[in-house]
Amino acid sequence: xxxxxxxxxxxxxxxxxxxxxxxxxxxxxxxxxxxxxxxxxxxxxxxxxxxxxxxxxxxxxxxxxxxxxxxxxxxxxxxxxxxxxxxxxxxxxxxxxxxxxxxxxxxxxxxxxxxxxxxxxxxxxxxxxxxxxxxxxxxxxxxxxxxxxxxxxxxxxxxxxxxxxxxxxxxxxxxxxxxxxxxxxxxx
Amino acid sequence: xxxxxxxxxxxxxxxxxxxxxxxxxxxxxxxxxxxxxxxxxxxxxxxxxxxxxxxxxxxxxxxxxxxxxxxxxxxxxxxxxxxxxxxxxxxxxxxxxxxxxxxxxxxxxxxxxxxxxxxxxxxxxxxxxxxxxxxxxxxxxxxxxxxxxxxxxxxxxxxxxxxxxxxxxxxxxxxxxxxxxxxxxxxxxxxxxxxxxxxxxxxxxxxxxxxxxxxxxxxxxxxxxxxxxxxxxxxxxxxxxxxxxxxxxxxxxxxxxxxxxxxxxxxxxxxxxxxxxxxxxxxxxxxxxxxxxxxxxxxxxxxxxxxxxxxxxxxxxxxxxxxxxxxxxxxxxxxxxxxxxxxxxxxxxxxxxxxxxxxxxxxxxxxxxxxxxxxxxxxxxxxxxxxxxxxxxxxxxxxxxxxxxxxxxxxxxxxxxxxxxxxxxxxxxxxxxxxxxxxxxxxxxxxxxxxxxxxxxxxxxxxxxxx
Numbered sequence: 078x079x080x081x082x083x084x085x086x087x088x089x090x091x092x093x094x095x096x097x098x099x100x101x102x103x104x105x106x107x108x109x110x111x112x113x114x115x116x117x118x119x120x121x122x123x124x125x126x127x128x129x130x131x132x133x134x135x136x137x138x139x140x141x142x143x144x145x146x147x148x149x150x151x152x153x154x155x156x157x158x159x160x161x162x163x164x165x166x167x168x169x170x171x172x173x174x175x176x177x178x179x180x181x182x183x184x185x186x187x188x189x190x191x192x193x194x195x196x197x198x199x200x201x202x203x204x205x206x207x208x209x210x211x212x213x214x215x216x217x218x219x220x221x222x223x224x225x226x227x228x229x230x231x232x233x234x235x236x237x238x239x240x241x242x243x244x245x246x247x248x249x250x251x252x253x254x255x256x257x258x259x260x261x262x263x264x265x
Numbered sequence: 266x267x268x269x270x271x272x273x274x275x276x277x278x279x280x281x282x283x284x285x286x287x288x289x290x291x292x293x294x295x296x297x298x299x300x301x302x303x304x305x306x307x308x309x310x311x312x313x314x315x316x317x318x319x320x321x322x323x324x325x326x327x328x329x330x331x332x333x334x335x336x337x338x339x340x341x342x343x344x345x346x347x348x349x350x351x352x353x354x355x356x357x358x359x360x361x362x363x364x365x366x367x368x369x370x371x372x373x374x375x376x377x378x379x380x381x382x383x384x385x386x387x388x389x390x391x392x393x394x395x396x397x398x399x400x401x402x403x404x405x406x407x408x409x410x411x412x413x414x415x416x417x418x419x420x421x422x423x424x425x426x427x428x429x430x431x432x433x434x435x436x437x438x439x440x441x442x443x444x445x446x447x448x449x450x451x452x453x454x455x456x457x458x459x460x461x462x463x464x465x466x467x468x469x470x471x472x473x474x475x476x477x478x479x480x481x482x483x484x485x486x487x488x489x490x491x492x493x494x495x496x497x498x499x500x501x502x503x504x505x506x507x508x509x510x511x512x513x514x515x516x517x518x519x520x521x522x523x524x525x526x527x528x529x530x531x532x533x534x535x536x537x538x539x540x541x542x543x544x545x546x547x548x549x550x551x552x553x554x555x556x557x558x559x560x561x562x563x564x565x566x567x568x569x570x571x572x573x574x575x576x577x578x579x580x581x582x583x584x585x586x587x588x589x590x591x592x593x594x595x596x597x598x599x600x601x602x603x604x605x606x607x608x609x610x611x612x613x614x615x616x617x618x619x620x621x622x623x624x625x626x627x628x629x630x631x632x633x634x635x636x637x638x639x640x641x642x643x644x645x646x647x648x649x650x651x652x653x654x655x656x657x658x659x660x661x662x663x664x665x666x667x668x669x670x671x672x673x674x675x676x677x678x679x680x681x682x683x684x685x686x687x688x689x690x691x692x693x694x695x696x697x698x699x700x701x702x703x704x705x706x707x708x709x710x711x712x713x714x715x716x717x718x719x720x721x722x723x724x725x726x727x728x729x730x731x732x
Binding site: 223226237 | 567572574575586590593594599601602605607608614617619620621624
C-alpha cells in the first residue's frame with residue numbers, strides 16, 4: 078500500500094500546480110504543453126474540446142490563446158499515492174469573454190524519468206439547468222433589490238423574464254420619434 | 266305581491282319598491298336565499314353581508330314610507346369584487362395574504378355612492394388573485410363556475426361579478442378592469458359590462474393592481490342599469506390621484522336618443538382575425554344591425570399590447586414587493602412568478618412602454634377625428650372550460666391565459682371607454698363585442714348599446730340554473 082499524502086510529495090505537486098496556474102495566466106503555450114505527458118496516451122477534456130494524445134493538446138494550445146482575467150482558485154484538493162502518483166481537484170472562478178463563471182478542474186499526475194507530467198485532465202463549467210442570461214440578471218437584480226428568490230420559485234421567474242424579453246423586443250425596436258415623452262395623463 | 270326580483274333589472278326593482286309592489290327587504294331576502302341555494306354550483310360569493318344588506322333595505326323601505334326620495338337605485342341588490350372595501354369586511358383581493366389584514370373601516374368611494382343611491386350590497390365576490398388573471402381559477406377560494414355552463418370559466422379577473430349578475434343573484438355588480446377584467450367576464454358570461462374612461466370613476470378604497478391602467482366599472486343585464494349605476498358612481502374624488510376633476514356627465518337621460526349621428530366603424534386588421542368563428546360572427550352581427558360598412562385600423566396594436574404587458578408587470582411587481590419579500594410562498598404560484606419577474610423589469614422597458622403609450626394615443630386620436638364608436642371582439646373565444654390550458658388562435662395552439670386579453674389589452678392601454686355588448690346567437694355560449702369610444706364619450710357607447718338591446722341583437726337574460 079503506497080503512502081498517502083507524504084508531505085514532501087504534496088508540496089512538490091502543489092508547487093507544480095501553482096506553476097501550471099501561472100502558465101495559464103500568462104498563456105505560456107510552451108510551458109502549458111510541457112506540463113502534459115508527451116505520449117499518445119495522454120488525454121485532456123476542456124469545456125468544449127476533447128483532446129487525445131500530446132499532438133492534439135499541443136496544436137489546440139497553439140490555436141487557442143487563453144484570455145483569462147480574474148482567475149481565482151476557490152478550493153484545491155491534492156492527494157498523493159506513494160512518491161509517483163497524484164490527483165489534483167480544484168474549483169475556480171474566472172471572467173471568460175466578459176462573463177463571470179464558476180468552473181472545476183481535475184488532473185492526474187505521474188512521475189516519469191524526466192519529472193512530473195499530467196496524464197489526464199478535465200475542465201468543466203458549473204451549470205444549473207435554468208442557467209442563462211436572465212437567470213444571471215434575476216439573481217443579481219433580486220439581490221440588489223433585497224428580494225429573496227427561493228430556489229423553487231426561480232425557474233418560473235426566469236421563464237417569465239425570458240417571455241417579457243421576447244415581448245419587449247419589438248417595442249424596443251419600434252422607431253418612436255425622439256421628442257415623444259412619457260406622459261401618463263390622457264385627455265382628448 | 267308576485268314580483269320576482271331574480272330576472273328583474275335594477276331599475277325595475279327600484280320602480281317596484283317605489284310603488285310598493287314589493288319591499289327592499291323582500292327583494293334582499295329572496296336574493297340572499299338564491300345565493301345560498303346556488304353557492305355550491307357557482308362559488309361566486311366569498312363574503313355575504315347579510316346584516317348590512319337587510320339594514321340598507323330597511324332604510325330604503327323606511328325612506329319610501331316617510332315619502333323621502335330613496336335614490337335612483339332604491340332596493341337594487343348588488344355585489345362587489347372582493348377588492349372593494351366594505352366596512353367590517355376584510356378586503357382579500359382574491360389572495361391568502363390579505364386575509365390577515367384588519368376589516369375595512371369604511372366603504373370604498375364607489376360603494377358609498379351606491380349606498381347613497383339606495384342600492385343594497387349583498388356581499389363581496391370571488392376574483393383572480395390580486396386581479397392578475399383572466400379565468401378566475403383562484404387557488405385559495407376555488408374557481409368561479411359559469412352560470413351558463415358550469416364546467417366553464419366565468420372569465421377573470423372579475424369572474425364572481427360576472428357570474429353573480431348572469432345567475433340572477435344580484436341585479437348588478439362592480440368589477441375592475443386593467444387589461445380586460447370587466448370585458449372578459451362580460452363576454453364569457455354573456456352580460457353587459459362598462460369599463461369607463463381611465464380617470465372617470467374613483468378607485469379609492471379598492472385594492473390596486475396597476476396604477477396606470479386600473480379602472481372600476483359595472484356589470485348589468487340591461488343597458489339602462491349599466492348607465493344608472495355608472496351615473497351613480499360619477500364625480501371627482503381627491504383620494505384617487507387619477508380621478509379626473511370633471512363635473513358629472515350623466516348618460517342615463519340620453520340612452521334612448523338612438524344612434525343616428527354617431528359615426529361607427531369596425532376595427533379591422535389585428536382585431537379582425539385570429540379568434541374563434543363565433544367571436545368574429547358576433548362583430549359582424551352587431552355591425553349589420555347598426556348598418557356599419559366602414560372598417561378602420563389602428564397602427565401596430567400588437568406593440569400596444571406588448572407595452573401594456575410590460576407596464577402591468579412592472580407596476581404590479583413594485584406594488585407587491587414587500588409581500589413578495591415576506592410571503593412569496595403564500596401567492597398563487599403562477600401569479601407569484603409573474604409578480605417576481607415584474608419586480609425585476611428593466612426600467613428601459615417600462616419607460617419605452619410609457620413613451621409608446623404617448624405616441625399611440627396621438628395615432629388613435631387621429632382615428633377618432635372621423636369616427637365615434639369602434640366595434641371589435643372582446644375575447645378571442647367564448648368561455649373556456651375550467652382547467653383548459655390552450656386554444657387555437659390564428660391556426661396555432663397558444664397558451665390560453667396570456668392570450669385571452671389579445672383584443673382588450675390594447676384598448677384599456679389608452680384608457681378608452683368600452684361597453685362590452687353580449688351576443689347570444691352565434692354559438693352555444695355567448696360572446697361580447699367591444700363598443701369603443703374616444704375618452705369621455707361614454708354617452709355615445711350607451712346610446713349604441715341601447716339601440717342594440719332594443720334590436721334584440723344584444724341581450725343578457727338570466728341564466729337558467731337547474732336546481
